[in-house]
Amino acid sequence: MIKQKKKGLYLSDRPPLTPLKTILLAISYILLFAYVFVILWPLAQIVLSSFNGSQSQYIRIGGTYQFSFKHFKFLFEEKPFLKWVINTIVIAVATALLTLLFVSFTGYAYSRYRFKGRKASLMAIMLIQTIPTFVGIAAFYTLHSIISAAIPGFSRQMFLVLIYAGGGIASNTFILKGYIDSISTELDDAARIDGCGNFQVYRLIIMPIVRPMLAIIALWSFIGPFLDYMLPSIILGDPEQYTLATGLYTLINDSRNMHQPAFAAGGLLTALPIVILFIALQKQLVSGLASGAVKG
Amino acid sequence: MRYGTTIVDDIGNEHPRRNLSLALKGEIEKRQKAEPNKDVARIKSEFESLTKSANDYDKSLADVRREEKAFLAKAPERKIGFEKTVTDRDAKIRKWCFEAMESAARAEFYGQHIELSYDYELLARQHRMIAEQLPDIASVRRKTLNELEEVTAELERAKQEDQSQAKAEFQQYRQDRLDQRKEEKANLKKLYKEGQISSKAFENEKRQRDLAASEDIRAKKQLLPVEMLSDRKRYLKHRLRHDEKQAITVLHSDIADLRRKTPIEISKRFPWVSYLTISVPGLGQLMLGQSVKSIFFFIGTLYAYLIAIPYALGRGNYRGQGIFGLISLAKGGSRLDRSDIFMIEGVIAIILLVIAFLIFYQSFRDVHKNEKRMIKGIRINNWFETRTVAKRSGFPYFASAPSALVTLFIVLLPIAVTVLISFTNYDPKHQSKFSWIGLANYKQIFLGEGIAGKPFWLITGWTVIWTLFATSLAIFIGFVLALLVNQDRIYGKRFFRTIYLLPWAVPAFITIMFFSIMFSPDGPLTNLLHQLTGQIINIKDSPWGTRIVLILLQGWLGSSYVFLLCTGILQSIPKDLYEAANIDGATGFQQTRHITIPILLFQTAPLMIGQYTFNFNNFSIIYLFNGGGPFEPSKYGNTAGSSDLLISYIYKLTIQKQFQGIGAAITMIVSLVLIFITWIGFSRSKSFREEKL
Numbered sequence: 001m002i003k004q005k006k007k008g009l010y011l012s013d014r015p016p017l018t019p020l021k022t023i024l025l026a027i028s029y030i031l032l033f034a035y036v037f038v039i040l041w042p043l044a045q046i047v048l049s050s051f052n053g054s055q056s057q058y059i060r061i062g063g064t065y066q067f068s069f070k071h072f073k074f075l076f077e078e079k080p081f082l083k084w085v086i087n088t089i090v091i092a093v094a095t096a097l098l099t100l101l102f103v104s105f106t107g108y109a110y111s112r113y114r115f116k117g118r119k120a121s122l123m124a125i126m127l128i129q130t131i132p133t134f135v136g137i138a139a140f141y142t143l144h145s146i147i148s149a150a151i152p153g154f155s156r157q158m159f160l161v162l163i164y165a166g167g168g169i170a171s172n173t174f175i176l177k178g179y180i181d182s183i184s185t186e187l188d189d190a191a192r193i194d195g196c197g198n199f200q201v202y203r204l205i206i207m208p209i210v211r212p213m214l215a216i217i218a219l220w221s222f223i224g225p226f227l228d229y230m231l232p233s234i235i236l237g238d239p240e241q242y243t244l245a246t247g248l249y250t251l252i253n254d255s256r257n258m259h260q261p262a263f264a265a266g267g268l269l270t271a272l273p274i275v276i277l278f279i280a281l282q283k284q285l286v287s288g289l290a291s292g293a294v295k296g
Numbered sequence: 297m298r299y300g301t302t303i304v305d306d307i308g309n310e311h312p313r314r315n316l317s318l319a320l321k322g323e324i325e326k327r328q329k330a331e332p333n334k335d336v337a338r339i340k341s342e343f344e345s346l347t348k349s350a351n352d353y354d355k356s357l358a359d360v361r362r363e364e365k366a367f368l369a370k371a372p373e374r375k376i377g378f379e380k381t382v383t384d385r386d387a388k389i390r391k392w393c394f395e396a397m398e399s400a401a402r403a404e405f406y407g408q409h410i411e412l413s414y415d416y417e418l419l420a421r422q423h424r425m426i427a428e429q430l431p432d433i434a435s436v437r438r439k440t441l442n443e444l445e446e447v448t449a450e451l452e453r454a455k456q457e458d459q460s461q462a463k464a465e466f467q468q469y470r471q472d473r474l475d476q477r478k479e480e481k482a483n484l485k486k487l488y489k490e491g492q493i494s495s496k497a498f499e500n501e502k503r504q505r506d507l508a509a510s511e512d513i514r515a516k517k518q519l520l521p522v523e524m525l526s527d528r529k530r531y532l533k534h535r536l537r538h539d540e541k542q543a544i545t546v547l548h549s550d551i552a553d554l555r556r557k558t559p560i561e562i563s564k565r566f567p568w569v570s571y572l573t574i575s576v577p578g579l580g581q582l583m584l585g586q587s588v589k590s591i592f593f594f595i596g597t598l599y600a601y602l603i604a605i606p607y608a609l610g611r612g613n614y615r616g617q618g619i620f621g622l623i624s625l626a627k628g629g630s631r632l633d634r635s636d637i638f639m640i641e642g643v644i645a646i647i648l649l650v651i652a653f654l655i656f657y658q659s660f661r662d663v664h665k666n667e668k669r670m671i672k673g674i675r676i677n678n679w680f681e682t683r684t685v686a687k688r689s690g691f692p693y694f695a696s697a698p699s700a701l702v703t704l705f706i707v708l709l710p711i712a713v714t715v716l717i718s719f720t721n722y723d724p725k726h727q728s729k730f731s732w733i734g735l736a737n738y739k740q741i742f743l744g745e746g747i748a749g750k751p752f753w754l755i756t757g758w759t760v761i762w763t764l765f766a767t768s769l770a771i772f773i774g775f776v777l778a779l780l781v782n783q784d785r786i787y788g789k790r791f792f793r794t795i796y797l798l799p800w801a802v803p804a805f806i807t808i809m810f811f812s813i814m815f816s817p818d819g820p821l822t823n824l825l826h827q828l829t830g831q832i833i834n835i836k837d838s839p840w841g842t843r844i845v846l847i848l849l850q851g852w853l854g855s856s857y858v859f860l861l862c863t864g865i866l867q868s869i870p871k872d873l874y875e876a877a878n879i880d881g882a883t884g885f886q887q888t889r890h891i892t893i894p895i896l897l898f899q900t901a902p903l904m905i906g907q908y909t910f911n912f913n914n915f916s917i918i919y920l921f922n923g924g925g926p927f928e929p930s931k932y933g934n935t936a937g938s939s940d941l942l943i944s945y946i947y948k949l950t951i952q953k954q955f956q957g958i959g960a961a962i963t964m965i966v967s968l969v970l971i972f973i974t975w976i977g978f979s980r981s982k983s984f985r986e987e988k989l
Contacts, residue, residue, distance in 0.1 A: 014784060021884075028780050035777060036795050038852070043798060045820070046810050059813055059820065102699040109692035118692070128707060130974040132913055134943060135963050136710020138717050138956045142636045143710060146644075149614045166706035169699050198691045227803050229916050234951055245805045249920065252809055260813050267806035278801035279794055282860065 050265035059260040071265040080240055081266055084247035091161055091243060092225040098165035099172060099221040100214060106169065107176030107210075108202050112188065129170035133163065137234055144235065160235050164224055172217050179213040180206060216284055219277075226274060244270050299325050299565065303673025306556040311673070314413055315561045316353035320346050353412075360409050360416075367405050374401060386441060389434045396430035399423040418558040418675075422551050429550075433543045437536065444532045451525040462520050469516050477509040548680045555681070559673035567667035570660055577659030584666055588679045593662075596655035604652035608645040616641030619649070625720070625731055635730045636713075636722070636956075643712050647704060718960035723748075727954060737961035748949055748958040751932040751940075759941045762847065763912045769851035771904055774858025775896070779888065781859075782866045793863065800856030808920045811849055815921075837926050839938035846939060850917055854907065858900075865899050866892065909970055918944045942966050 010016055017025070049059045053068025075081040109115075110122065136143075140163070148154040187209075188201045196204065207214070225232075229245040236242055239250060248270070251263040278285060299322035302310045313319035320343060327339050340347070378397045384390055406420035481502060488498040517523055573580035577600070578593030603612075610618035615637045617624065622642030626633040666676040677685065718737055722730040740749035781792045799807065814821040815835045825833045835841040869892065877887045918924055924940035932938060935953050936945050942962060949959035 017785075025783075025785055028783060028786065032777070032780055032786070032792055035773075036792070039795055039798055042807065042810065042814070043802065045814070046806070058818070102702065105695035106699045109695040113689075113692040115689060115692045121696075127971065127975075128703065130971045131707075131711060131967050132943075132970065133707075134913070134915070134946070135714050135967055136707070137714075137947070138722075138950050138960055138963075139636075139640060139710035139713035142634070142640055143713075146614045146637065146640060162702065162706050166702040169703055170707075173699070198687065198695075227805065229805050229920065230947065245803070248806070249809065252813060263809065263813070267803075267810065271802045271806055274803060275798065275801040278797060282793075282797055283864075 046264045046267055046271075049261050050268045052261065055261045057258050057260065059264065071259075071261040072269075074259065074262045075266050075269075079247075079251070079262070080242075081247070081269075083240060084242050084244050085269075087157065087241060088225055088243040091157055091164070092222045094158075094161045095164040095168075095225055096218040096222040098161060099168050100218050102165060102169050103172040103176050103217060104202070104207070104214070106173040107180055108206060110173060111177045111180035112185070112201075112206075125170045125173060129174070133167045134230065136163075140231075140235055156235050156237065156241060160225075160231060163231060163235075164221065164228075168221055168224075172221075175217065176210065176213060179210055183209050212284065219281065219285065223274065223277075226270065301326060303559045303561060305559040306669075306674045309557070311414070311559045313561060314411065315357075316346070317350040318561055318563060320350040357412055360412055364405070367402075371398060374398060384434075384438065386437070389437055389441075392430045392434040392437075396427050396434070399430070400427035403427055414559050414561060418554060421554055421558075425550055425554070426547065429543070429547050433540060433547075436539060436543070440532055440536050440539070444529065444536070447525055447529050447532060451522065451529060454521045454525055459520075459522065466516060466520055470513050473509055473512055473516075477505055480505050549684075552678070552681050552684075555675045555678070558675065560670060560675045561673065562670055564667070564671060567664055567671065570664035570667055573663060574656070574660050577655055580659065580663030584663065584670070584676060586666075586676065586679070586682065589682050593655070593659045596652075596659065600652040600655060604645075604648040608649050613641050618642065619645040621645075622716075626729055627731060629729075631728070634728050635720070635726075636717070639716055640709070640713055643709055643716070644705075647709065714960045714963055717956055718964050720957050722955075722957035722960070724954045730957070733957075737958050738965075740958065741961055741965070746958075747933055748935065748953075748955045751936045751945070752962065754931060755936055755940055755942055755945050758843070758939070759912065762843070762941060763908055766847045766850035766914075767854065767904075767908045767911045769847060770854030771858050771907065773851050773855035774860075775862055777855065777859045778862035778866060778896075779892065782863060793860075796859050797856055799853050800860070804853055805916055805920055807853065808849070808917050811845075812921045815845060836922050839926055839928065842922050842926060842939045846917060846921060849921070850911065850914070853917070854911070858904075858907070861900055861903060862896055865896055869895055905973065905976075909973060912941070912966075912970065913943045914941065915943045915947060919947065924948065 045059075048065075049055065050071055051067050051069070052060075053066040053070050054060070054064045110118065140159075144154075144156060144159045147159070183206065187205050188196075191201050191205045225243060227245065228243075229249065232243045232246045233249075236246065239247065242250070244266070248263055248266045250257060251259045251266065299318060301319060301322040302312055304310055313322065323343055323346060324336075324339055327342070328334070328336070375394055375398070378394050381397075382390055382393045384393065400423070403420050403423035406416045406423065409416045410420055484493070484498060484501050484505070487493050488495065493501070518527060569580050569583050573583065577596045578590040581587075581590035581593055606612055608618045610616070610620060613621075615633060616626075617638060619642055621638030622645075624638065625635040626638040627635075629638075670676055719732055719734060720726075720730045721733045721736070737749075740746045741752045744750055744753050777792075777796060780786070781789055781796075786792075811821075813819055816822065817834050817836070822832075822834060825835075833841065835845050873891050874887055877891060882890070918939055918941050922937070922939055924937035924944050926939075927934070927937045932940075935948055935955075940948070943966070946959045946962050946966070949955040949962070
């Protein structure tokens with residue numbers, strides 16, 4: 001009997017749809033799908049043209065389509081694409097590790113210790129992080145030659161890593177400090193009573209709790225070198241040392257070496273892992289961004 | 297400083313003077329202060345009896361000093377006597393026993409002279425403490441060592457005995473337990489298959505069974521005699537190391553407590569050591585008796601005299617002349633001498649000198665403070681105490697030192713150099729040798745003169761337009777999308793969210809370059825436009841065409857991020873707000889306007905300011921899309937194009953056209969504006985206002 005009644009009854013929590021609301025809902029769907037198209041169309045073109053074997057130097061949309069891997073082949077055989085990938089990964093990993101090392105110490109020290117000059121240096125850190133990295137471009141090149149004279153074997157890539165990591169210290173310290181601040185100090189007090197030293201408190205108490213934030217910091221420092229074009233274009237001289245961004249740009253920036261479909265192929269290969277990473281970790285990445293901007 | 301009639305210890309307790317001649321001086325001093333005009337000789341005569349006792353005191357102190365010397369000289373003899381009574385063979389125990397006996401003897405000796413000096417009192421009590429505690433520490437070690445020996449012997453015996461039966465028993469138990477686990481798991485699986493427990497519960501239970509089984513097996517294994525004994529051995533070894541360390545630390549901190557409570561009397565009135573040793577950090581500490589601490593300051597001295605100062609004077613430079621390079625800028629130097637190298641090395645020299653100065657200052661302050669404390673009557677820290685303090689309050693400095701160094705040389709140094717370059721004529725004609733020209737660059741920029749300064753205001757205008765429109769568009773799109781997707785009746789939220797994330801997730805340089813390809817003459821989108829309008833519109837050749845496409849493109853790129861942020865905040869708005877609004881009869885539109893939008897705006901405001909500054913500096917989109925073009929030499933000269941932002945203009949000036957001087961000046965202006973804007977954002981943020989730094 002109940003089943004019979006249910007058919008005629010309106011049982012939803014929400015108020016029933018009026019005709020006006022139905023129209024509004026339809027418009028919403030239309031807008032949303034239109035924007036889906038706006039996003040997917042260009043991205044789809046990248047994918048399509050990277051597999052389209054009927055293009056040679058320039059990308060053509062429409063016309064004959066011939067599925068082939070020849071642009072990928074071109075990338076790996078004619079261009080040092082693999083080298084670019086390796087360079088970028090090496091730089092990215094080194095940046096992430098170095099940033100973590102620096103920031104763990106400073107974030108912990110600034111959150112848990114009260115020392116002379118703390119407030120002043122925090123202010124300084126705040127100011128420093130507002131200064132964009134490009135300010136030093138006039139000095140970077142010469143600075144590298146001076147440092148490499150003092151420390152033989154100091155390569156341009158190492159310098160790039162130092163710039164990335166050093167530039168990230170200020171803002172990441174703030175993020176981590178804010179995060180550690182939110183952890184009760186009772187835990188470390190208890191650990192100290194049990195005889196833990198400074199490092200032990202960090203390693204055994206703080207680090208396990210802040211691991212999510214450390215992961216976010218590491219992830220952002222890792223992704224940074226994949227996205228940056230400007231610094232590598234200034235500091236790295238030789239195409240063999242290029243990162244992906246600078247390397248791929250050489251495929252489209254002058255008409256003699258122009259190979260647009262190969263660029264699409266390289267772009268696809270670069271974007272794919274990062275997109276997967278972003279989709280998998282979107283929540284964490286966004287929360288990391290948010291806390292970074294609010295700054296503790 | 298004054299002698300005073302009393303002295304104060306570290307805790308703040310006042311103590312009477314025991315050194316009577318110092319006490320006399322203090323009394324005289326007091327009298328002189330009360331009656332400044334009185335004759336010194338007459339004051340002295342007033343204290344005749346005191347003078348006499350002071351003289352007696354000096355004499356007896358000298359006697360005791362002599363006795364003390366003789367007593368200490370006999371220490372080796374006493375040791376021979378102790379050696380007969382100690383039967384232990386362990387070196388550490390023997391050492392402790394001797395030390396305890398010697399301390400007992402000393403405690404007795406100094407105990408007779410406590411009245412003479414606080415030093416003797418401290419020594420007496422300190423040695424008594426050692427004499428009481430060391431034997432205990434030694435006996436604990438003796439006991440543990442004996443036990444260890446027994447256990448080791450037993451272990452050897454157990455190893456030689458036949459283990460097979462115990463082992464077989466254990467194996468049997470293990471097999472049984474594993475079988476039991478298998479059975480349990482099978483049961484679980486049955487329950488899961490029948491739908492009685494969820495997949496999550498199934499996984500959890502399985503893990504728990506695994507854990508329980510391995511725990512049980514491990515516990516059983518510990519019961520094997522060999523396992524048990526070797527465990528015991530490990531434990532004893534740990535005790536041996538750990539307990540001693542702790543006991544000794546306790547002894548040291550007890551002594552430290554004594555030192556805090558027992559004052560010191562010295563005849564020094566003026567902290568001259570700190571002034572005398574100001575130029576040699578470490579020497580002062582050594583003279584005050586803090587020898588280990590002085591080593592660290594001596595390292596600082598070495599740094600200052602072997603690295604910082606020679607470098608500043610031009611020794612060991614790469615090419616430059618240390619600090620003088622800043623003045624000369626390689627003027628008149630050989631062809632290899634470059635002004636920029638001289639400048640950077642000059643700045644490095646200054647940084648090194650500042651660090652050296654800080655070391656000098658710290659050392660002076662340290663010695664000065666300690667001397668003043670000693671004059672007051674406080675005993676300064678011994679190494680144990682210094683180390684304890686350094687471990688606690690020195691940690692933040694050690695922890696942030698590497699970061700500070702990197703920031704100093706990789707971040708601040710280039711900034712300083714850029715500031716300096718902005719005051720020079722570093723341009724294509726003066727690449728290797730440039731000189732100071734004061735504010736000329738800034739003047740050129742503000743007046744819009746010269747090759748490089750001419751387009752400045754045009755570019756600034758476009759930069760502002762770009763920043764406002766591109767960011768606002770992205771924020772608007774992201775906002776609207778977030779509101780639309782998060783409506784109750786929209787299905788497929790996950791799908792939309794994933795798609796809308798893509799422009800952010802795909803590295804921007806790839807999309808920008810790809811759009812650049814599509815808008816190139818004869819590119820796909822140009823052809824599409826041609827088909828739609830019937831005219832050939834070459835976006836990249838038209839200034840406003842390029843600009844509008846850039847703004848739209850940034851709207852496309854930037855909206856994802858805003859969308860994600862807003863979605864996160866929308867989901868966190870408590871539902872009861874809307875329920876309350878519903879009950880009060882608010883329409884959906886009213887709810888959005890009065891609840892959703894205010895919360896969104898309030899929470900995302902700082903991030904949105906960040907978006908504006910980001911776009912202000914958005915180099916890659918401008919440079920990678922059209923290289924800043926199209927070029928309009930009549931308006932912009934031949935460096936900049938009509939879509940160049942200040943940042944890409946700086947890049948072109950410094951990297952491509954080598955107008956580093958002007959480029960640096962523009963950089964300075966841009967940075968100051970940025971710092972100002974960010975600072976406003978900060979100072980309004982919650983954490984800053986609540987002073988929760």
